Amino acid sequence: MDVTFRIRRLNPEIPGKDKPYWQEFKLSDVEPTDRVLEMLHRIKWEQDGTLAFRRSCAHGVCGSDAMRINGVNRLACKVLVKDLGTKIQVEPILGLPVLKDLIVDMEPFFAHYRQVMPFFVNDTPLPEDGRERLQSPQDRERFDDTTKCILCACCTTACPSFWANGSYVGPAAIVQAHRFIFDSRDQAAADRLDILAEPDGVWRCRTIFNCTPACPREIEITKAIGEVKLAIMRGSPEGIIQVQDIQHEA
Amino acid sequence: MQTHQFDAIIVGAGGAGLMAALYASKGGANVAVVSKLYPTRSHTGTAQGGIGAALGNHEPDNPLWHAYDTVKGGDYLADQNAAKVLAENAIDAVIELEHMGLPFDRTPEGRISQRRFGGHTSNFGEKPVRRACHAADRTGHMILQTLYQQCIKNEVKFFDEYHVVDVLMNNGACVGVVAVQLGTGELHVFHGKATLFATGGWGKIWQVTSNAHSLTGDGAAITFRRGVPLQDMEFFQFHPTGIYKMGILITEGVRGEGGVLLNRHGERFMEKYAPRIKDLASRDVVSRAIYLEIRDGNGIQGKDYVYLDVRPETVNRYLAEAGETRRVTGEEIEKKLPDILDFCRVYLGVDPVKEPMPIQPTAHYAMGGIPTNVDAEVVIDENWTVLPGMYAAGECACVSCHGANRLGTNSLVDLVVFGRRGGMKIAEYVKHADLIPLPANPTAEIEAEFKRIRSSKGKSKPGELRGIMQKVMMDYVGVFREGAGIQQAIDTVQELRERYQTDLSLDDQGYKFNTDLIETWELGCLLDLAQVTAKSALARTESRGAHSREDFKERDDQNWLVHTLAFSKLAGPYQPGALHLDLNTNKKVDLSLAETDPRFAPKERVY
Numbered sequence: 001m002d003v004t005f006r007i008r009r010l011n012p013e014i015p016g017k018d019k020p021y022w023q024e025f026k027l028s029d030v031e032p033t034d035r036v037l038e039m040l041h042r043i044k045w046e047q048d049g050t051l052a053f054r055r056s057c058a059h060g061v062c063g064s065d066a067m068r069i070n071g072v073n074r075l076a077c078k079v080l081v082k083d084l085g086t087k088i089q090v091e092p093i094l095g096l097p098v099l100k101d102l103i104v105d106m107e108p109f110f111a112h113y114r115q116v117m118p119f120f121v122n123d124t125p126l127p128e129d130g131r132e133r134l135q136s137p138q139d140r141e142r143f144d145d146t147t148k149c150i151l152c153a154c155c156t157t158a159c160p161s162f163w164a165n166g167s168y169v170g171p172a173a174i175v176q177a178h179r180f181i182f183d184s185r186d187q188a189a190a191d192r193l194d195i196l197a198e199p200d201g202v203w204r205c206r207t208i209f210n211c212t213p214a215c216p217r218e219i220e221i222t223k224a225i226g227e228v229k230l231a232i233m234r235g236s237p238e239g240i241i242q243v244q245d246i247q248h249e250a
Numbered sequence: 251m252q253t254h255q256f257d258a259i260i261v262g263a264g265g266a267g268l269m270a271a272l273y274a275s276k277g278g279a280n281v282a283v284v285s286k287l288y289p290t291r292s293h294t295g296t297a298q299g300g301i302g303a304a305l306g307n308h309e310p311d312n313p314l315w316h317a318y319d320t321v322k323g324g325d326y327l328a329d330q331n332a333a334k335v336l337a338e339n340a341i342d343a344v345i346e347l348e349h350m351g352l353p354f355d356r357t358p359e360g361r362i363s364q365r366r367f368g369g370h371t372s373n374f375g376e377k378p379v380r381r382a383c384h385a386a387d388r389t390g391h392m393i394l395q396t397l398y399q400q401c402i403k404n405e406v407k408f409f410d411e412y413h414v415v416d417v418l419m420n421n422g423a424c425v426g427v428v429a430v431q432l433g434t435g436e437l438h439v440f441h442g443k444a445t446l447f448a449t450g451g452w453g454k455i456w457q458v459t460s461n462a463h464s465l466t467g468d469g470a471a472i473t474f475r476r477g478v479p480l481q482d483m484e485f486f487q488f489h490p491t492g493i494y495k496m497g498i499l500i501t502e503g504v505r506g507e508g509g510v511l512l513n514r515h516g517e518r519f520m521e522k523y524a525p526r527i528k529d530l531a532s533r534d535v536v537s538r539a540i541y542l543e544i545r546d547g548n549g550i551q552g553k554d555y556v557y558l559d560v561r562p563e564t565v566n567r568y569l570a571e572a573g574e575t576r577r578v579t580g581e582e583i584e585k586k587l588p589d590i591l592d593f594c595r596v597y598l599g600v601d602p603v604k605e606p607m608p609i610q611p612t613a614h615y616a617m618g619g620i621p622t623n624v625d626a627e628v629v630i631d632e633n634w635t636v637l638p639g640m641y642a643a644g645e646c647a648c649v650s651c652h653g654a655n656r657l658g659t660n661s662l663v664d665l666v667v668f669g670r671r672g673g674m675k676i677a678e679y680v681k682h683a684d685l686i687p688l689p690a691n692p693t694a695e696i697e698a699e700f701k702r703i704r705s706s707k708g709k710s711k712p713g714e715l716r717g718i719m720q721k722v723m724m725d726y727v728g729v730f731r732e733g734a735g736i737q738q739a740i741d742t743v744q745e746l747r748e749r750y751q752t753d754l755s756l757d758d759q760g761y762k763f764n765t766d767l768i769e770t771w772e773l774g775c776l777l778d779l780a781q782v783t784a785k786s787a788l789a790r791t792e793s794r795g796a797h798s799r800e801d802f803k804e805r806d807d808q809n810w811l812v813h814t815l816a817f818s819k820l821a822g823p824y825q826p827g828a829l830h831l832d833l834n835t836n837k838k839v840d841l842s843l844a845e846t847d848p849r850f851a852p853k854e855r856v857y
Contacts, residue, residue, distance in 0.1 A: 011760065011762075012762055013760045013761065013762055014760070033597070033598075033599075035597075041713075044713075044765075044766070045711065045712070045713025045714075046711075046713065048757060049711075049712075049756055049757030049758050049766035050757045050758040050760070050766060052758075052763045052764075052765050053765075054291075055463055056287055056291045056293070056462040056463055056464045057291075057293065057295070057296050057462040057463075058462065058463060058498075059296070059496075059498045059593060059597070060592075060593075060596070061295055061296045061388075061391065061589070062287075062290070062291040062292075062293075062295055062296065062462065063290065063291060064287070064288075064291045078596060080596070080597070099433060099762070099763060100762055100763040101763075103763050106288065110288070114402055118399055118402065119351070119399035119400060119402055119403035120350055120351020120396070120399065120400075120403075121403075122349075122351070126349060130345065131305075131345060131361075132345055132348040132349070132354075132361060132362050133348065133349065134356075134359070134360030134361065135356055135360050136356065136358075136360050137355075137356045137357075137358065137360075140353060140354075140355065140356045143353070144353075144386075147353050147385070147388075147392060147395075148388065148391075150290065150295070150391070151288075151290050179353075180351075183351065183353065185351065186351065218592075
């Protein structure tokens, strides 16, 4: 089939192209199961080598190729042509400065990530037998969903609250904090809850729900943010996430 | 040009690089991590099934059994001292990852949960053992995230999206690297006492691969061009279960959970090839079996793929046949293999709980690479002579703990074990080593090469050259090989190198995020590594592990219990003309375990 791509472009080095503009590319012999990323590569390799975008793993795990595709944040490697039709519009994710074509400045995003203490803290003595700390399958399950985050920024750059105010830490940073706050082995939940109780923390979330469908890992982000809000209100993450008994084979 | 000075420079921010950075900085070294990707984009994050360690959380296990499986899996080309270190250190390394917060799945008792994996057995090959420690089917993702988190906690200095393009040598030592800052196109010199390469593999040489676009073997190529040998390059693993046509990996954990391979007749064909452990034989064995089935017309619809079936009814039928009491449900499959199910649903429209998955072997992992000892120090000859200041760990390195074929889970073990050992060794080294001055004009050669590429006015698009290379390597230097075919690949790649040197056509003449230029430079790395791979494959006139010669079907321990060392004969990194090699086959395989334990002596490999 034939597909027309309409791509938002910008090249800071070329006068006349240093402001955003649209450019169309036509591709033939496209298979319905082709990924958008493959089509962008075909444009780059066959038609215009100057087209710039980030990519790496090409199967939705590394988080490099978040883009706004037909108006929705997606990973280019995880959306197929058959789900988009023959007219496909691609533009950079919103809310971060565009550096060239589909490449945005990720530094503000990672700065927010670093703000929430995104690392395990437990200074108690290690088990004397030299082995792992114990954790029940139920306790492990409580934060399972938020361990899936790949920091692609699809959620944060789909969030109107973030568009309105870039100092808001954004959904991705809250997801990362959630992963530790609800980990029974971690001891810095109180510090993280304090950070997220600040004006640029969770309360800038207006529960608009854009983040959840934007997530290519299908993390229930709005729910996770709600759990963090509840933990702040109660002063503790205890008892907030209920987990069913987990069946284990012997 | 800017110059930065550090005690230690870590090139690459995957598992090995981050582990090395963490341990070098914990040991007091001033460390910079220089990476062409944001660290969390690294390919470690795509590893799925697990990390092997003889914790014995479900059933008895022993690091010696792990070492045995590794040696046997490697078809006796693994250095046995390295396999022993790998298996013994794996236990501490995994426990330490848990202490860093890694969210492993748990047993009912709260211990790290373990699953079966190909080639991992108890009691010297007796039966499959649960050794792979897992976090669902995203174990690599969790390792990468955890290590990056710990680096942030320890305030490690990162240079993200700085692409290392040359290595600097002076007075016979490595003194740093040159990197291009992708956002500006500016060259930066990183000057240090120790440099560790952790740049990953080069699966992009082949057409069907599980590897990321960024896996172009940069570290291996630039050190090779500066005189460091590449070891055992003929050994590249084809993982048996890639998604048909796309190459996306389907973890061996699927078979660890009971999934089976079926041909067009619904026959579980691995029973013929590995009667004892069947679908859980090591990867080279299973990949060959799939090729042979396809060749015999047993592919699905007569085509070049077979089925991987993890439907509960199939799994339970074979579990019952094997006399096992365990049964699985669709829900458990969902819980244990969420990403695999997601890949199949998204890319194939296939639901693995209800339908079998179409799979074919996919180029996956470089057993060969930059030769090192067990402390990640780069060694440059058959006498294990250390090159001062240069280290390598992870897939780009060849310790060699994997020999001719790596076992599943052992890549993650390799990263954490040898990344950690390298980091510790560096911390010790930089305390007493002097900072050797930079060579004169450290960026001159790479600057000239970039200028040449940027201003090229020929007719050959890099994408076209890459496509030809990938096809010829897939056809002739893949799962099965024979002399004339390999020679054809060598000739084709040489033609491509000539076109690359004289006839390139580029669109982007800019500096900022010039991905056209960078991809083209990466293609140069791939072409060099393809050539070294094919020439090493032609030279090795035997079949061993992942290197299967149809014109030399037997393993030849008399002549080939040695590593291949390939040296460039070119005088500099960007000399025009053919890539002539000096192939040295004097480096003997370490058989130290076999000296005291006959079970480790090379013998016929049956599963």
